[in-house]
Amino acid sequence: MVTTHTLSDPTFMTADQVLQALHDVHDPEIPALSIVDLGMIGELIIQGENITVKLIPTFIACPALDWIRHQVKERLKQMGFRKVEVVHDDQTVWTSDRISEEGRRKLQAFGLTPPARNCGRWTEASLAAVTCPHCGSSNTVLRSFFGSTLCRSTHYCNQCRQVFESFKPV
Amino acid sequence: MNPIVELITKLGDDAFILGHRHSEWTGLGPILEEDIAMSSMAQDKIGHALALYTILHEQFGGPDPDTIGFLRNEKEFRCCHLVEYPNGEYDFTLVRHFLFDHAELLRYQLLRQSTFAPLARFAAKVMGELKYHVLHADSLMQRLALGNEESHARLQASLTEAFPLAAGIFEKSPYEDQLIAEGVFAGEALLQQQWLKEIEQRVQAWDLHLPEAREPLAGLGGRYGYHTPYLQPLLDELTSVFRSEENASW
Numbered sequence A: 001m002v003t004t005h006t007l008s009d010p011t012f013m014t015a016d017q018v019l020q021a022l023h024d025v026h027d028p029e030i031p032a033l034s035i036v037d038l039g040m041i042g043e044l045i046i047q048g049e050n051i052t053v054k055l056i057p058t059f060i061a062c063p064a065l066d067w068i069r070h071q072v073k074e075r076l077k078q079m080g081f082r083k084v085e086v087v088h089d090d091q092t093v094w095t096s097d098r099i100s101e102e103g104r105r106k107l108q109a110f111g112l113t114p115p116a117r118n119c120g121r122w123t124e125a126s127l128a129a130v131t132c133p134h135c136g137s138s139n140t141v142l143r144s145f146f147g148s149t150l151c152r153s154t155h156y157c158n159q160c161r162q163v164f165e166s167f168k169p170v
Numbered sequence B: 001m002n003p004i005v006e007l008i009t010k011l012g013d014d015a016f017i018l019g020h021r022h023s024e025w026t027g028l029g030p031i032l033e034e035d036i037a038m039s040s041m042a043q044d045k046i047g048h049a050l051a052l053y054t055i056l057h058e059q060f061g062g063p064d065p066d067t068i069g070f071l072r073n074e075k076e077f078r079c080c081h082l083v084e085y086p087n088g089e090y091d092f093t094l095v096r097h098f099l100f101d102h103a104e105l106l107r108y109q110l111l112r113q114s115t116f117a118p119l120a121r122f123a124a125k126v127m128g129e130l131k132y133h134v135l136h137a138d139s140l141m142q143r144l145a146l147g148n149e150e151s152h153a154r155l156q157a158s159l160t161e162a163f164p165l166a167a168g169i170f171e172k173s174p175y176e177d178q179l180i181a182e183g184v185f186a187g188e189a190l191l192q193q194q195w196l197k198e199i200e201q202r203v204q205a206w207d208l209h210l211p212e213a214r215e216p217l218a219g220l221g222g223r224y225g226y227h228t229p230y231l232q233p234l235l236d237e238l239t240s241v242f243r244s245e246e247n248a249s250w
């Protein structure tokens, strides 16, 4: 879902190589996922040894955005880019549907239930029976619409009797 | 003032002030889950305010967002009285949150169609988050209203107190007609009508009732810079924290 433009030849670095490198950058609140898995990269514009990255912020109050922007810059400079611009992609609204399949698997392995794909049409009912990441049961109840970070809700599994968190659909 | 600036200022100020009121529950919530919920919503709302102040900064050459939030004087704020009131007991906080966030979600639903593109984009984004605020308010209201006699009576008392103040959410801006004509915002009157429908429907289902309107001016003035005595002390507190660490990032 990343739009890429390579504007001059010969290409110093391909978009795939850049995305690969950006897998090293994480949101500290969800260390299991890279910003690529989260779908935070809106657009890459590669122009010889210069690059512009458009970042899509997740939650509006995400405290890590400046830190992420800085990490992206550092990582791309490390790759040898001369001029690196990291800008806010204000044309695209981030939704949890942007999380990749790989990202969903990583969330699950991290113990956080991935959000259902819903294109923004989720309802209260879809939060009421979220699958438990520990035992796979869907005999669960919603405990709170909120959790330990902005992106999480809190649930209880009746099967394995554990509290767990889920990445909430937005 | 530019009509769009005045609109965005009031939206930002409501979120900013209510966000800080919510944050006062951190560490004091009646149960841990409520503590976390109030703190999360506080963080969301202050984030929404800063995003709106950023639009003022970037599109209209206003000061930087921190300066707008922390260094204006009381008269320059455009928040409504409802958000200024102290938290009181948990039931008042909850009823206020219920009344305010239903209006907030409907407001951004209307603003998605705004001809002012930065606001329409912000509206599309903020709705996903506000939906959780509304669901939280509804589920707690329902639980307490249908709980026991005491919890029902306390909610009713807070509703009787807060409902007249909520009229201030919809106090018309001096540029109301222009905003509507230019398609920036569909207007406070339409919003209030939609809101009342949502509120009435829920309140009835929970066997609560809305008080009769008695004081026609209750809750009004905030949009013109006339505030309750509760706002200035809150601003003093925010400003002193901000000045003590002026270069810290928020």
Ligand SMILES: [Zn+2]
Binding pocket: A132, A133, A134, A135, A136, A137, A157, A158, A159, A160, A161, A162
């Ligand atoms: Zn389980």
